[in-house]
Structures are given as C-alpha cells and as structure tokens.
Amino acid sequence: MKFHAMLISSALVMWSCSPTIENSQSFRDTPKSVEQIQANLVSESSPAPLQCDLGIKAFETSVYKMVRSQCIACHETGPGPTFAVADINASYARLINYVRFQNIPQSYLVKKGGNQHCKSYGVDCGVDFNRVTAEIQNWWSGGESQCPSTAKNRTEELEMPKNLAKGQHQTMKWDLGTVNPSLANNFLEVEVERFTEPANGQEGSFRFGRPRLMAGGSNLYFRALRFVQNGNLVAKADSYSWIERTIGRNESPVISGAHQILIEEKSNADRVALAFDELSLVGPKKCLHQDVFEKNVYSAMVDRNCFACHAGGPDKEKGIPLAVKNFDMSGTLDRLCGSSLARADSLFPTLSPLISYPLRRANGHPGIFASPGEVTPTWTDWIGSEKD
Ligand code: HEC
Ligand code: HEC
Numbered sequence: 001m002k003f004h005a006m007l008i009s010s011a012l013v014m015w016s017c018s019p020t021i022e023n024s025q026s027f028r029d030t031p032k033s034v035e036q037i038q039a040n041l042v043s044e045s046s047p048a049p050l051q052c053d054l055g056i057k058a059f060e061t062s063v064y065k066m067v068r069s070q071c072i073a074c075h076e077t078g079p080g081p082t083f084a085v086a087d088i089n090a091s092y093a094r095l096i097n098y099v100r101f102q103n104i105p106q107s108y109l110v111k112k113g114g115n116q117h118c119k120s121y122g123v124d125c126g127v128d129f130n131r132v133t134a135e136i137q138n139w140w141s142g143g144e145s146q147c148p149s150t151a152k153n154r155t156e157e158l159e160m161p162k163n164l165a166k167g168q169h170q171t172m173k174w175d176l177g178t179v180n181p182s183l184a185n186n187f188l189e190v191e192v193e194r195f196t197e198p199a200n201g202q203e204g205s206f207r208f209g210r211p212r213l214m215a216g217g218s219n220l221y222f223r224a225l226r227f228v229q230n231g232n233l234v235a236k237a238d239s240y241s242w243i244e245r246t247i248g249r250n251e252s253p254v255i256s257g258a259h260q261i262l263i264e265e266k267s268n269a270d271r272v273a274l275a276f277d278e279l280s281l282v283g284p285k286k287c288l289h290q291d292v293f294e295k296n297v298y299s300a301m302v303d304r305n306c307f308a309c310h311a312g313g314p315d316k317e318k319g320i321p322l323a324v325k326n327f328d329m330s331g332t333l334d335r336l337c338g339s340s341l342a343r344a345d346s347l348f349p350t351l352s353p354l355i356s357y358p359l360r361r362a363n364g365h366p367g368i369f370a371s372p373g374e375v376t377p378t379w380t381d382w383i384g385s386e387k388d
Helices: 002-025 034-040 053-061 063-070 088-098 101-106 108-113 129-141 290-303 321-326 333-341 353-360 378-385
Strands: 170-175 187-196 205-214 219-229 244-247 260-263 271-282
Touching: 053 063, 053 088, 053 129, 063 088, 063 129, 088 108, 101 108, 101 129, 108 129, 170 271, 205 219, 219 260, 290 333, 290 378, 353 378
Parallel strands: none
Antiparallel strands: 170 187, 187 205, 205 260, 219 244, 219 271
C-alpha cells in the first residue's frame, strides 16, 4: 500500500517536471544526432521510471556529486537541460537515460559530458571523458548493478526479424523459462513492425505493440517490462515500465494498448531481450470486489453490448472470432471479472487496456465510449478497489 502511494506521488512529481526538459530542447539549433533522439525519445504513456534505493545511494556519491559540483553553472536552471538539480530523484531519473551501464564509454553522458562543451559556453568545468567514465563505473559497481531493473529477470535474446516493413507486423515470442526454469510454459509475445527506414546516415527504428503475456498453468505476477538491446537496458524504452499485473493461469491478455519505439543499432543484426523488475509464479488471485465490478463495469458492458463481439452476456452472444480469441467475455461473472482484471492497471487505471481499447481506440479498436466520463469514476473506482 505504502509502496503504491510512493510510486504515484513520485510519478506526479516527475510528470510536472518534464516540461522543463521539453522546453530546453528549443535551445539547440543543430540537427539531432541519433544519440540525442534516443536520449530524448518520449514514449506515449510513461508515468515514471521505477527507482531503486541502492542505485540512488551509489548515484549520490558518484555522478550526482560530479554534476552538482561541476555542471550546475548551466544544468541546474539552464541554459542546458536541467539535470543537475537539487532534487536527487529528479536528477537520477534524467541522467539514467544518458547512460549505458553495459557499455559505459558509449554512454551519451560520457560522449557529451566529457567533451568539454562547457568551454565553448565560456566555463571550464574541468571534466573529461575519463572522469565521467569513472563516475558512471562507480555508480554501477557501487549499487546500481544490484537493482532489479538493471540486472535481474532477463529473458533470452532474440534476433530482430529480418526484412521488417511498415504496417506489416511480425510476432516475436520470448520463452520466460529462459529467465528462470520454474517459469517454463509462460511466454511474452509482442508484435513488431518497421517504424522508420535508415536514411541519410541516420539509423532506422522499430515499433512494438500489443505485448501479450501468456500465462501457463499457474498465475503469473510481473512488474515493469523493459527492453534490453544488444545487452544494454534501454532506459528510455519505458512504455511498459510502470505496469504491474497478475495474470490468471491460461490467460493471455494484451498488457498495454501503447507502443514502444526502439532505434535500430546494428543494421539487421540487433538482438533484443526483455527484463522485468519482478516476475514470479503466485497463488490464486480472485476479484476482491465482484459486487463493485457487477455494478460499475458489467452493467456498462451490457449497456454497450461488448458481448456482440466478445461473446457472452445476458443474451449469450456468439461474438466475432478475433474479439473472442483475444478477449472471451463469455462464462461466469467471476471469470469475466478475473479476465477484466488481467487487463487493468491498478497504478494508472485510465491507461488500462480494458479502458484504452474501447475509449481511446487503442490498436484500432472500435470506439465504444465517447468520453472519459463514461468510465471514470465507475470503472476506475473498481480497478482501484482491487488493489490489495
Ligand atoms: C557553461 C555551460 C555548461 C556547462 C558548465 C556544462 N554544460 Fe552541458 N550543456 C550546455 C548546453 C548549453 C547544452 C545544450 C546544448 C548542447 O547540446 O550543446 C548542454 C548539453 C549537455 C548534455 C546533452 C543533454 C541533452 O539532453 O541532450 C549533456 C549530457 C551535458 N551537457 C553534460 C554536461 C556535464 C556532465 C557537465 C559538467 C561536467 C556539463 N554538461 C557542463 C552547457 C553547459
Ligand atoms: C464491434 C465489435 C466490438 C465491440 C462492440 C467491442 N469490442 Fe473489444 N475488441 C474487438 C476486436 C475485434 C478486438 C481484437 C482487436 C485487437 O486485438 O486488435 C477487441 C479487443 C479488445 C481488447 C483487447 C483484448 C486483448 O487481450 O487483446 C479489449 C480490452 C477490449 N476489446 C475491450 C472491449 C470492451 C470493454 C468493450 C465494451 C465496452 C468492447 N471491447 C467492445 C471488437 C469489439
């Protein structure tokens, strides 16, 4: 409970800070390098990165100490992007996006932070490539390497499918048994397509969507799905990093309606793994408030006749094949409550696929609700009430 409350409040703080980062972009007039695009990639719906105390502690005595003493002339209130701020959590959340712990010398923070650009703005900040590299190394070995988000729960690497084309999805499927043999028979499937082709010396990019967790014979709990590209955790690829969910056995819900873009690093040779902050088999999970579900959610499903496509409901509809395959709403109320919960986010209820599909037409879903007021607070109250 306390944990959830903390996450939400830090998310709000970071959301309210992000316009500062946005504004500072206009300061630049040079064309953006790929690293800059990567460092600045903003995903469609990413409330906040999850942080780890050990990582923050190590950050405090290494990179944070350096930027607070050598870089504040321009990076506390500008004109450069404001990452050397007094709020250590805000500073951490920004700087971690400039770092590749698995290949520190290639980090944007090294290349840009050690290149003495301060001199071209009239200040000698006295920091070179070696110094930045050493401070990031201290951050990593002093604690960040023990954070679950950067080190644990990684799947096997898969090669990106060759010949990806725009608008033509291919499916990638990771066996979660490669994270840990006890997780055999659970899979994460995601669709991927080409987003941009490489052109004029700029790398291309991929777009992922419809991530689907396929639980085997046990219930599966996960928190924070992240991407690892060629061995490096891509901190900016955070579209799914705030999701926390328990998936009932034999369920395979889409876990988000949002997309994630990755910049291609090696032409037709990128390898991608997934990482979870937490991933484990758990005991049975049932709806705690089926009465609230019936009153607040089921009634609207009947009103809007979701069942015409998804099957079930009072008239025992047959539905249409694709909708039934992806989300079969037939059967008992208990079952529907559980499979709806598997498509709901307790931390950020309005971002739930259960809501984003029919309200915001995620992935081209028919628009069933015309305004957010039709699902808030009724649906979001139910989702909130299910948080244990
Ligand atoms: C005298 C001013 C000044 C000082 C001192 C300075 N910088 Fe900068 N820095 C800038 C400006 C202005 C920009 C934005 C324009 C650009 O990219 O050159 C920038 C950009 C950056 C960026 C790119 C951020 C982004 O979002 O693309 C990084 C990283 C960076 N600085 C690191 C550092 C580090 C590390 C230090 C301290 C060791 C430092 N800078 C000291 C002026 C400064
Ligand atoms: C006119 C037909 C139709 C109606 C009515 C409809 N849906 Fe759907 N729905 C679909 C189709 C088709 C899919 C599969 C599309 C896809 O995965 O891209 C789908 C997929 C979904 C998904 C994603 C499931 C998953 O795990 O992949 C959710 C959530 C969803 N619908 C919720 C609803 C809700 C809630 C309602 C009623 C308020 C509703 N739908 C009404 C056709 C419909």
